[in-house]
Amino acid sequence: MGPALGHGPRPRAPRLDWQLLAQIALCVIPAFTLVGLGRLSLGGQCFFLCLLALLAGLALRGQSLGFLCLIVGTLPAMMLLRNEFYYSGVQIILGAGAFLRFYLCRQELPRVWSNRPLRYLLISAGAYWLLSYFLTGVYHSNLRALELAFTVLCIYLLASHPQRLKTALAGLGISSFAIAFAFLQYGYRPGIEGSEFSLANPISFGIPIAVILLLSLAGNGRWLLLEKRPLWRWMIGLAAGFFLVLSTSRGSWLTALVGLALIFVLESRRRKALLISFVSLALVVTVLLQTERGEIVIGSLDLTFSSEKTLAQSTSGRSDQWLVFARAFPDSPVWGFGPGSGGSIYARYSLEESRERDDVFLAGVALIWHSLFLHVGAETGLIGLACLLLLIGVLFRRGLTHWRMFGDSVPLIGLLGFLVIGLTIAGLDAASGIFLGLGFLAGKVLHQPLFAVAKGGEVIPRAPGGGERAPRPWSRQTT
Numbered sequence: 001m002g003p004a005l006g007h008g009p010r011p012r013a014p015r016l017d018w019q020l021l022a023q024i025a026l027c028v029i030p031a032f033t034l035v036g037l038g039r040l041s042l043g044g045q046c047f048f049l050c051l052l053a054l055l056a057g058l059a060l061r062g063q064s065l066g067f068l069c070l071i072v073g074t075l076p077a078m079m080l081l082r083n084e085f086y087y088s089g090v091q092i093i094l095g096a097g098a099f100l101r102f103y104l105c106r107q108e109l110p111r112v113w114s115n116r117p118l119r120y121l122l123i124s125a126g127a128y129w130l131l132s133y134f135l136t137g138v139y140h141s142n143l144r145a146l147e148l149a150f151t152v153l154c155i156y157l158l159a160s161h162p163q164r165l166k167t168a169l170a171g172l173g174i175s176s177f178a179i180a181f182a183f184l185q186y187g188y189r190p191g192i193e194g195s196e197f198s199l200a201n202p203i204s205f206g207i208p209i210a211v212i213l214l215l216s217l218a219g220n221g222r223w224l225l226l227e228k229r230p231l232w233r234w235m236i237g238l239a240a241g242f243f244l245v246l247s248t249s250r251g252s253w254l255t256a257l258v259g260l261a262l263i264f265v266l267e268s269r270r271r272k273a274l275l276i277s278f279v280s281l282a283l284v285v286t287v288l289l290q291t292e293r294g295e296i297v298i299g300s301l302d303l304t305f306s307s308e309k310t311l312a313q314s315t316s317g318r319s320d321q322w323l324v325f326a327r328a329f330p331d332s333p334v335w336g337f338g339p340g341s342g343g344s345i346y347a348r349y350s351l352e353e354s355r356e357r358d359d360v361f362l363a364g365v366a367l368i369w370h371s372l373f374l375h376v377g378a379e380t381g382l383i384g385l386a387c388l389l390l391l392i393g394v395l396f397r398r399g400l401t402h403w404r405m406f407g408d409s410v411p412l413i414g415l416l417g418f419l420v421i422g423l424t425i426a427g428l429d430a431a432s433g434i435f436l437g438l439g440f441l442a443g444k445v446l447h448q449p450l451f452a453v454a455k456g457g458e459v460i461p462r463a464p465g466g467g468e469r470a471p472r473p474w475s476r477q478t479t
Contacts, residue, residue, distance in 0.1 A: 016225055017167040020066055024073040024171040027051045028178040031077065036182035044084020047077055055093070064101040065164045068154050071097045073171020075151070075430050076179060076208040088143060090430060094150035101157050108157060117394050118156060118440060124387065125149035128380075132340035141340040144428040151433025152440055159444050166225050172434070173212040173224070173236065179205055180243040206244060206252025207421065207431040211438075213240035214259040214417070217274060218267065218410050234277070241281040251424035255435075258420050259413045266409040318370045318424070320361040324350045325374045329381075336381035342369050345378050372422030392419065395439050402442035414438025 031047035034040075051074060058067040071078075071093055078090050086092075102109045113119055125145040132142035158165040215223040216237035226233040244256060264274055328337075328349040337345050343366030354363035369375040376384045392415070399412040417435040421427045 015163070016170055017066075017069070017164065020069050020073070020164075020167050021171060021174065023054050023070055024174050025178075027054065027070075027074050028077045028175045031081070032178040032182035035081075036184075041084055044081040047074075047081050048085040048089070051078075051093075055096075059100055062104055064097075064104045065158065065161055067100055068097045068158050069164045069168040069171065072151075072154055072158065072168035072434075074175050075434065076172065076175040076205065079204045079430055080179060088140060091143060091147045091150060094147065094154055094430070098150060098153050098157065108160075111160075112153070112156065115156075115440075117391055117398075118152070120391060121152060122149050128339055131338075135338050136340035138340070142428070144426075147430050148428050148433040148436065151430045152437040155434070155437030156440050159441050166223060169211070169215060170224050172208050173240070176205070176208040176212055177239065177243070180209070180246070184246075202247050202249040203251045203421075203425060204429070204431050206247040206249030207255065208434065209240050209244045209247060210252045210256040210259070210417070211434055213237055213244055213256055214263070214413055215410070216240060217260070217270065217277065218263050218413060219408055220270070223410055234280070237277055238280055238284065241277070242284050245281075245285050251421060254424065255417045255420045259417050262413050262416060263409060266403060266412070267407075320350070320353070321346065321367075321370055321374060324353050324360070325369070325378060327353055328378060332381060334381050335383050336377065336379045339379050342375050342379050343367060368426055370425055372425070372427035375426045375428075395442065398442035399439060411439050411442035414441070 027047055027050045031043045031050070034043035034046060051070070054070060055067055058064075058070065075090075078093070082090050125148065128145045129142050133139055155165070155168075158168055212224075215221070216226065216233055220227050221229070221233040221236075224233075224236070226236070244252060260274065264271055324346060328345055346369060347364050347366045350360050350363040350365070350367075354360040369378060373385065373388070376388055380387075395415050396412070399415050402411050403409050414435045414437065418427065418432055418439060421432045421435060425432075
């Protein structure tokens with residue numbers, strides 16, 4: 001007779017793939033060392049040459065999961081250095097990773113297609129870009145919708161092998177920390193004048209850092225395989241919090257705060273650890289504020305909360321965009337003004353608004369809407385907004401059910417993080433796709449320790465409070 005249920009050999013504990021992490025480090029550390037020395041172009045070329053060479057090696061060996069892992073792990077670096085290679089190269093690399101996985105593992109495509117929300121996202125993103133191209137004649141109009149969808153797809157494909165997904169998320173930390181160290185000597189956030197060069201909006205750096213901070217705290221750090229490494233968990237969380245503050249990305253701050261509040265509410269056993277982390281970070285930030293770099297952080301806070309600033313100045317023009325949207329939306333409320341028209345619509349209606357107010361933010365300039373909801377509403381009207389809210393509602397229901405069954409709050413954190421990002425920027429990029437990708441993982445079993453209790457031949461998920469919860473039927477679409 002075989003061993004009784006629950007008395008056989010214990011399965012081997014999952015571990016990070018250190019070979020892949022070494023490859024991620026090989027891509028980002030030398031490149032951002034050069035960037036930190038002021039050699040931006042050389043650093044970008046070094047990064048992409050190394051990345052493409054490693055990706056080619058993985059593809060030739062048929063290691064599609066390693067290919068995806070390397071892509072996701074280096075996303076923050078790709079986003080910041082994309083101008084030094086080919087701006088649309090990020091979409092091409094992400095799409096190539098998904099294609100390689102489908103080609104080498106034929107059962108993946110039916111599995112992805114059976115997931116209705118993911119299928120809906122991919123079709124919608126592709127149709128949105130094609131319509132934008134058809135109406136504007138500009139191929140890169142709304143092309144970043146594909147970047148968002150492909151990032152979600154790559155994360156979802158990795159989730160079928162949790163060890164590789166967690167390795168990729170750990171790689172995000174390596175990439176984000178490499179970027180942070182490169183900018184420490186300048187004391188300026190990416191994209192702000194004052195150093196010898198300018199890269200990008202700081203939120204593209206702040207969002208991945210916020211992901212690492214939240215994953216180091218949620219679920220005892222098990223999404224980064226840090227369950228049994230409390231010191232490492234504390235050090236990584238503290239470093240991520242420090243760099244997040246230093247980024248001065250207010251959108252990333254808000255995203256992280258919402259995620260931390262959700263962890264505090266949903267994970268009662270983590271509240272003590274959260275409070276300790278808050279106190280530790282507060283002490284570090286207090287020391288930071290006494291330095292020259294602290295003046296930059298204070299300046300960013302002053303930009304938002306100073307009583308001498310107007311609302312438009314405090315929100316970097318976002319409040320004016322909401323007013324302009326309120327003027328434009330009634331003129332085409334059902335189907336909007338058409339995909340790809342967002343910039344021209346802002347330019348047109350901001351001029352109309354400026355006839356009543358003299359201080360409209362960049363009136364007459366074709367600006368991207370600083371909110372996913374404004375962007376979708378202006379271009380696709382109530383039809384687009386209804387489709388977006390329907391997708392969010394389905395994912396929220398699944399995330400809530402996932403938490404109730406498995407005690408895992410990360411899919412909810414990912415979805416709410418994406419919503420917060422969507423309130424502050426257009427959210428059609430790979431950084432936002434990381435959060436949305438986590439939101440799509442509801443219903444996927446990613447953590448073996450949650451299934452340690454067996455009764456009568458059935459594996460029983462543990463309840464969020466640490467007890468046992470009877471298994472519930474799970475719909476086919478959520479798997």
